[in-house]
Amino acid sequence: MKNKERLLIDPVKMPEQEPETRIHNQKEVPLGFSLDQAKREALRCLQCKNPKCVEDCPVNIDIPRFIGQIAEGDITAAVRTVKEKNVFPSICGRVCPQEEQCQSRCTVGKIHKDVDKSVGIGRLERFVADWDRAHYTENTVRVETKTGKKAAVVGSGPAGLTVAGDLAKKGHSVTVYEALHKPGGVLIYGIPEFRLPKAIVQQEVENLEKLGVQFRYNAIIGNTFTLQELRDEYDTVFIGTGAGLPRFLNVPGENLLGVYSANEYLTRANLMRAYDFPNSDTPILRDERVVIVGGGNVAMDAARTARRLGAEHSMIVYRRSLDELPARKEEVHHAKEEGIEFHLLRNPVEIFGDEQGWVTGIQVIKMQLGEPDESGRRRPIPIPDSEYKIDCGIVIVAIGNRPNPLLLKETPELQVRDKGTLQITPETGETSIPGVFSGGDIVQGAATVILAMGDGRKAAEAMHRYMTGEQE
Numbered sequence: 001m002k003n004k005e006r007l008l009i010d011p012v013k014m015p016e017q018e019p020e021t022r023i024h025n026q027k028e029v030p031l032g033f034s035l036d037q038a039k040r041e042a043l044r045c046l047q048c049k050n051p052k053c054v055e056d057c058p059v060n061i062d063i064p065r066f067i068g069q070i071a072e073g074d075i076t077a078a079v080r081t082v083k084e085k086n087v088f089p090s091i092c093g094r095v096c097p098q099e100e101q102c103q104s105r106c107t108v109g110k111i112h113k114d115v116d117k118s119v120g121i122g123r124l125e126r127f128v129a130d131w132d133r134a135h136y137t138e139n140t141v142r143v144e145t146k147t148g149k150k151a152a153v154v155g156s157g158p159a160g161l162t163v164a165g166d167l168a169k170k171g172h173s174v175t176v177y178e179a180l181h182k183p184g185g186v187l188i189y190g191i192p193e194f195r196l197p198k199a200i201v202q203q204e205v206e207n208l209e210k211l212g213v214q215f216r217y218n219a220i221i222g223n224t225f226t227l228q229e230l231r232d233e234y235d236t237v238f239i240g241t242g243a244g245l246p247r248f249l250n251v252p253g254e255n256l257l258g259v260y261s262a263n264e265y266l267t268r269a270n271l272m273r274a275y276d277f278p279n280s281d282t283p284i285l286r287d288e289r290v291v292i293v294g295g296g297n298v299a300m301d302a303a304r305t306a307r308r309l310g311a312e313h314s315m316i317v318y319r320r321s322l323d324e325l326p327a328r329k330e331e332v333h334h335a336k337e338e339g340i341e342f343h344l345l346r347n348p349v350e351i352f353g354d355e356q357g358w359v360t361g362i363q364v365i366k367m368q369l370g371e372p373d374e375s376g377r378r379r380p381i382p383i384p385d386s387e388y389k390i391d392c393g394i395v396i397v398a399i400g401n402r403p404n405p406l407l408l409k410e411t412p413e414l415q416v417r418d419k420g421t422l423q424i425t426p427e428t429g430e431t432s433i434p435g436v437f438s439g440g441d442i443v444q445g446a447a448t449v450i451l452a453m454g455d456g457r458k459a460a461e462a463m464h465r466y467m468t469g470e471q472e
């Protein structure tokens with residue numbers, strides 16, 4: 001097929017649950033491509049000789065190759081290509097910010113001058129991964145002979161799981177220590193079922209167990225065990241404890257009943273199945289009017305969860321404009337379709353409550369945008385005397401997370417940078433303690449799944465060399 005013809009093919013629309021249906025259930029919103037749809041979308045790829053999409057993929061998947069294989073109908077080959085570089089494609093195909101990474105550099109999108117017309121690389125990655133799960137025909141994983149070396153991984157988020165998988169494949173014995181009672185980190189306690197089904201994460205964990213990886217739950221390093229104890233027992237240790245400590249607004253009224261951190265709200269709703277109360281043990285507050293403060297993926301997830309829990313008005317309050325919203329474009333689009341209300345250029349100044357201490361509303365001030373600040377985004381500036389109250393019964397604060405200081409406090413030898421992130425050697429992920437490596441949100445600050453996985457992969461290579469004495 002000639003490029004001219006490829007460029008005439010319209011992007012294939014992702015089949016999705018209708019908004020009116022999906023706000024009443026927890027099931028995944030996009031339904032995934034059929035084989036025909038995937039092949040058609042794959043035909044849109046121009047198979048660039050110098051593919052910019054690959055440059056912008058943090059794990060450098062050979063994107064044109066796997067898309068070409070889909071177009072030819074050789075999905076098993078496409079699975080192999082993707083898995084060469086990405087251990088968890090069914091997760092990344094769902095939650096990676098593709099529109100800012102691979103798809104932002106796609107030549108097709110550039111020719112059409114519209115990133116939404118780029119080849120749906122993420123959707124095709126998801127298709128390949130789902131095909132693999134449904135038609136699993138070959139074991140693509142090769143495990144090398146046992147080395148007799150032992151590694152401990154602290155935290156079972158995407159960074160820790162990647163390290164565990166990579167080291168197990170190289171023949172090392174790996175034990176993962178997880179503070180919670182389930183593995184997966186944010187993938188399981190933060191990102192809701194309607195964006196990333198728990199069964200997918202669970203299956204990835206089971207695959208690691210098949211490789212011999214052991215999991216120890218309810219094990220808080222820095223409390224249940226010290227890092228030194230792990231250091232004594234294992235040849236090397238990876239710290240992937242993420243950034244699970246919520247930031248708060250520091251405004252009057254923040255201690256009222258009905259104010260949640262997004263972390264608590266989403267953990268209750270997702271991990272502890274509060275949406276199914278009383279069939280599950282965990283209660284959660286419900287209200288007709290819920291305000292979510294923040295504009296990232298976490299805020300969108302909380303707002304969409306509140307809608308599913310019955311909020312007629314689930315309202316995002318964000319201090320900048322739509323252009324600066326840090327959430328993925330697709331998630332904002334889904335949120336809008338589901339009726340989430342956006343109160344933009346507004347900043348909370350106070351939360352009000354009644355005599356019993358329950359939230360009754362939030363006072364916000366209007367903002368305007370000034371010059372760009374250190375983040376490169378235009379600085380929001382309050383407009384004097386523009387405050388007003390939004391009535392609501394629940395306020396959810398989703399303005400960012402910091403690393404949990406517990407392990408770091410218990411281990412003063414670990415060098416920490418500002419904002420509590422860990423200092424590492426960038427090339428290897430090694431911390432200030434020899435043999436102790438790290439990566440993911442604990443190093444990057446609240447970042448992305450794929451960056452956490454990329455860090456994990458780099459650290460695993462360095463840990464392997466550390467344990468075996470192999471040179472690069």
Ligand SMILES: Cc1cc2nc3c(=O)[nH]c(=O)nc-3n(C[C@H](O)[C@H](O)[C@H](O)COP(=O)(O)OP(=O)(O)OC[C@H]3O[C@@H](n4cnc5c(N)ncnc54)[C@H](O)[C@@H]3O)c2cc1C
Nearest residue numbers: 155157158159179185186190221242440441447448449452
């Ligand atoms: C609600 C939400 C939505 C998001 N949406 C997206 C998205 O759409 N796309 C995207 O790319 N990214 C998204 N992110 C960010 C992404 O999930 C994180 O960047 C990623 O999970 C970081 O991985 P990690 O392995 O470093 O840490 P985490 O996933 O945070 O995992 C860390 C694990 O370590 C455990 N732990 C912590 N301390 C200890 C200890 N002392 N001992 C033992 N275990 C410990 C924790 O319980 C946790 O299980 C989202 C984040 C949130 C909160």
